Structure formats: C-alpha cells, structure tokens
Amino acid sequence: MNEQPSGHRAARRRDRRVYLRSHPLLFALLAATRRRAVVRLGRTVLVHGAEAYREALTRIPLDRTAPGTTGGAAAELTDGGLLFDQDGAEHRAARRELSGELGAAAVDRLRPHWQAVLATRIPALAGGTLELVELSRELAGATAAALTGAAACPHALAGAATEAAAAAARDHLPGPRPRDAARTAAARAAELAALLPDPRDAMVAVAAVNTTVAALPRAAAWCSDAGLWPSVDADRAPALAAELLRLTAPSPLLPRVAAADAVLAGRPVRAGDRLILVARHAAGAHRPAPSPGPAAAQAVFGAGPHACPGAGLARALLADLLLALAPYRPVVVRARVDRRAALPGWAELTVRATRLPG
Ligand code: HEM
Structure with a gap:
C-alpha cells in the first residue's frame, strides 16, 4: 500500500476519537507508558512491545478463566460451555472444528450471505447517505446467523450479541460497577443463547459480531479520510483490508492473568498478575510509519494456540465492503462515538457518495 502521510494523519485523527471519548484516562495512561515494552503498575503489567506481547500469548501460562479476562467473561457468558481461551483437550477439539468452520471454505460458504446484504443496502448511496454501523450490524448478524445456523433475523442476533458483550464489559470494568x-x-447472555440452535455458540457470536461492528465502520472511515478509494480494486482490497485492521486494531487490549511466575522482556511476572496486552501497540497501529509487515498485521488477531480463528473471515468481509463502497468514493458526513460498547467504535458513521458508479 502506498503511504499517503497527510491523508493517514487525518484518518488517524478521527479514529483516535473512539478511544478518547470512551476511555480517555486509560488511553492517556497507555500512550504515556508505551515506549517501554513492559511496565508494572502494582499487580498489573502493561505489555506494549511486539515481542513481549507475542511471548505473553505463546509462552506464559495464562489463567484462562480468571475474572476480568476475556476467557472469564466467556465462561460466564456460556455457562462454562465456551470456546474462548479454553484450555486442554476439549478446547483443541472444539477449536479444530471451529477453525474448519471458519477457514477458506467457510469464507466461500458465508460470503453469499454478506454479499446479499451489500447488494441490497449499498445502492442507497446513489440517492443519498448510508449509515455504516447499522449496515455492519446487519452484515455481522447475517454472517453469524449463517455460521451458527440461527433462524433469527440478523438485526436481532447482532443486537443480542452487542448487548451481551456490553453488559459483560460493564460487569468486569475496574472500579464501581452498576x-x-x-x-x-x-x-443478556441468556437472551443471546436463546436465539442460537446450540447455546454454546454464544461466545462465537459475541466474538464475531462485536469485533465486526467495531471494525468495519472504523476501517471504512479511515479509507475515506485517507483518500484511499481510488486504490481499492479486487487485487488490492485484501491487502488493504488487512492493513486497515492493523491500523485500527479493533480489539486493542487483551486482558489476561498469569497462571505461573515467568520472565517477560527481562521483567519478572508473578502468578496472579493481571496482564494488559496492548494489541494496538504490538501491531504498531499508533505509529505513522508504513506497515511493519505481516507479523504486525497478525498481532491484532492475537498469537499462538488461541489466535483468532475468524481473522480470514473478518479480512474477507472487510475487503468485500471496501469493494462495494469504492465506486461511490464515499466521505464521512456524521460520526458519533459509541461510549457504551464493549470495544471502541462508532455509534453512528454516516457516509455520502461523491460520485456514482459509471
Ligand atoms: C476484525 C475482526 C476481529 C478481530 C480484531 C478479532 C480479534 C481477536 C483476538 C485478539 C482474539 C484473542 C486471540 C488470542 O488470545 O491470542 C480473538 C479470539 C477469537 N476470535 Fe476473533 N477477532 C475478529 C473477528 C472474529 C470473527 C469474525 C470470529 C468468528 C466468526 C472470531 C472468533 C474468535 C474466537 C472463537 C476466538 C477465541 C479463540 C480461542 O480462544 O481459541 N473473531 N479474536
């Protein structure tokens, strides 16, 4: 991808708002400490460096069900029948199955479902504006419904998955909770599970819907603000999608807990320490420099045996969205930050076409 520094600056400026509006203090703390690979604050260890991040995910034994971690939230969400940060043979079997369900063949199987949504909704741009958060909910809901075999309408499924994640995040945030x-x-978890033929798929639905709803509008806004539409074609869209997911790092922090004593970037880590793995910094998403390569692009999807099995699916869906939008060269006309969602993102992101497909 060609770097266009001034365009990227504008894109980054807008995109930073999703952090600054929702978690200003946390964002400031992370920005202030990011020059060090590993920073200890009491029993909490902030992990910023790319190598330390990868090591924490692949080499340090992690407590996969501790309260306040993604795995802990998943265990509650699915009454123990989770597939997120699960350990042991059961995880490996479920994971193998899911990786098969989410691999290249799955992309081919699921693509018609999201393409149908794009074909119905994108032409509205010709007559005016299009709201991309709503569209992303429908895309994510339709894809999750096809993946889990749910008969629920895409909006209902996406809404239930969003509510379940937001409620779990509120319950796990540090400080006074409602x-x-x-x-x-x-x-909220029970309402989501009730929509699924197999309630154990609740975690997959949450993982797929919330990341997608956060990621697609941020990536499309970045594409608009950086003036990248002319470079979107079938050949280049997949690489651009991967790069936009790196730059926006939709799942910016991975909360984990160390299960054993270890050493990370030369610093001791003790069993029970809370690890905040900063995917955004490990991926170099905060730096204006051009893409540091495929390892950085992968970092936003984690690393090792628990790395995101939906990465290929997410990239394919974003590439198709960019290809559908590009002929209209849309610009952002309205953007409002979502301060409630589990992941930083927009509550509303409305775009307007600047030209019609010829
Ligand atoms: C832009 C979109 C996405 C991002 C940024 C993302 C990011 C992540 C990250 C960072 C992890 C944790 C990895 C680790 O601990 O090493 C993860 C795990 C997971 N993701 Fe995604 N994800 C996305 C989309 C999806 C989609 C579309 C699906 C399903 C269709 C999905 C399903 C999962 C599952 C099941 C896990 C748990 C894996 C395990 O613990 O073995 N994700 N994702």
Missing part, C-alpha cells in the same frame, strides 16, 4: 451488573450480564 448495581445488578452481574444479573444483567447473565440475562
């Missing part, structure tokens, strides 16, 4: 947070989180 009264009844745990009960609300359990109720």
Whole structure:
C-alpha cells in the first residue's frame, strides 16, 4: 500500500476519537507508558512491545478463566460451555472444528450471505447517505446467523450479541460497577443463547459480531479520510483490508492473568498478575510509519494456540465492503462515538457518495 502521510494523519485523527471519548484516562495512561515494552503498575503489567506481547500469548501460562479476562467473561457468558481461551483437550477439539468452520471454505460458504446484504443496502448511496454501523450490524448478524445456523433475523442476533458483550464489559470494568451488573450480564447472555440452535455458540457470536461492528465502520472511515478509494480494486482490497485492521486494531487490549511466575522482556511476572496486552501497540497501529509487515498485521488477531480463528473471515468481509463502497468514493458526513460498547467504535458513521458508479 502506498503511504499517503497527510491523508493517514487525518484518518488517524478521527479514529483516535473512539478511544478518547470512551476511555480517555486509560488511553492517556497507555500512550504515556508505551515506549517501554513492559511496565508494572502494582499487580498489573502493561505489555506494549511486539515481542513481549507475542511471548505473553505463546509462552506464559495464562489463567484462562480468571475474572476480568476475556476467557472469564466467556465462561460466564456460556455457562462454562465456551470456546474462548479454553484450555486442554476439549478446547483443541472444539477449536479444530471451529477453525474448519471458519477457514477458506467457510469464507466461500458465508460470503453469499454478506454479499446479499451489500447488494441490497449499498445502492442507497446513489440517492443519498448510508449509515455504516447499522449496515455492519446487519452484515455481522447475517454472517453469524449463517455460521451458527440461527433462524433469527440478523438485526436481532447482532443486537443480542452487542448487548451481551456490553453488559459483560460493564460487569468486569475496574472500579464501581452498576448495581445488578452481574444479573444483567447473565440475562443478556441468556437472551443471546436463546436465539442460537446450540447455546454454546454464544461466545462465537459475541466474538464475531462485536469485533465486526467495531471494525468495519472504523476501517471504512479511515479509507475515506485517507483518500484511499481510488486504490481499492479486487487485487488490492485484501491487502488493504488487512492493513486497515492493523491500523485500527479493533480489539486493542487483551486482558489476561498469569497462571505461573515467568520472565517477560527481562521483567519478572508473578502468578496472579493481571496482564494488559496492548494489541494496538504490538501491531504498531499508533505509529505513522508504513506497515511493519505481516507479523504486525497478525498481532491484532492475537498469537499462538488461541489466535483468532475468524481473522480470514473478518479480512474477507472487510475487503468485500471496501469493494462495494469504492465506486461511490464515499466521505464521512456524521460520526458519533459509541461510549457504551464493549470495544471502541462508532455509534453512528454516516457516509455520502461523491460520485456514482459509471
Ligand atoms: C476484525 C475482526 C476481529 C478481530 C480484531 C478479532 C480479534 C481477536 C483476538 C485478539 C482474539 C484473542 C486471540 C488470542 O488470545 O491470542 C480473538 C479470539 C477469537 N476470535 Fe476473533 N477477532 C475478529 C473477528 C472474529 C470473527 C469474525 C470470529 C468468528 C466468526 C472470531 C472468533 C474468535 C474466537 C472463537 C476466538 C477465541 C479463540 C480461542 O480462544 O481459541 N473473531 N479474536
């Protein structure tokens, strides 16, 4: 991808708002400490460096069900029947199955479902504007429904997955939590599970929908603000999609807990320490420099035996969205940050066409 520094600066400026509006203090803390690979604050260890991040995910034994981690939230969300950060033989079997379901053949099987949504919704741009968060919910919901065999309407499924994740995040955030947070989180999880033929798929639905709904509008806004539409064609869209996912790092922090004493970037880590793995920094997403390569692009999807099995699917869906939008060269006319969502993102991102496909 050609670097276009001034365009990327504008894109980055807008994109930073999703962090600054939703978690200003956390964002400031992470920005202030990011020059060090590993930073300890009491029993919390911030991991910024690319190598330390990879090591933490591949070499340090992690407590996969500790409260406040993604795995812990998943265990509650699925009543123990999770597939997220699960350990042992059961994880390996479920994971093998899911990786098969989400591999290249799965992309071919699922693509018609999201293409149908694009074919219905994108032409609205010819007559005016298009709201990309709503569109992303429908794309994510239709894809998750096809993946899990759910008969639910895409909006209902996406809405239930978003609510379940937001309630779980509120229940797990440090500091005072709303009264009844745990009960609300359990109720939202049950509502989602009720929409699925196999309730154990709740975690997959949450992982797929929330990342997609956060990622697609941010990536499309970046593409608009950086003036990248003319470079979007079938050959280049896949690489651009991967690069935009690196630059936006939709899942910017991975909360984990060390299960044993270890050494990370020369620093001791003790069993029970809380690790905040900063995917955004490990991927170099905060730096204006051109893409540091495929390892950085992979970092936003984690590393090792638990790395995201949906990465190929997410890249393919984004590439298809970019290809569908590109002929209209859309520009952002309205953007509002979502301060409630589990992941940083837009509550509304409206674009307007600047030309019609010829
Ligand atoms: C832009 C979109 C996405 C991003 C940024 C993303 C990111 C991630 C990350 C960072 C992890 C943790 C990896 C680790 O601990 O090493 C993860 C795990 C996971 N993701 Fe994704 N993901 C995305 C889309 C998807 C999609 C579309 C699906 C399903 C269709 C999915 C399913 C999963 C599952 C099941 C896991 C748990 C894997 C395990 O613990 O073995 N993700 N994802």
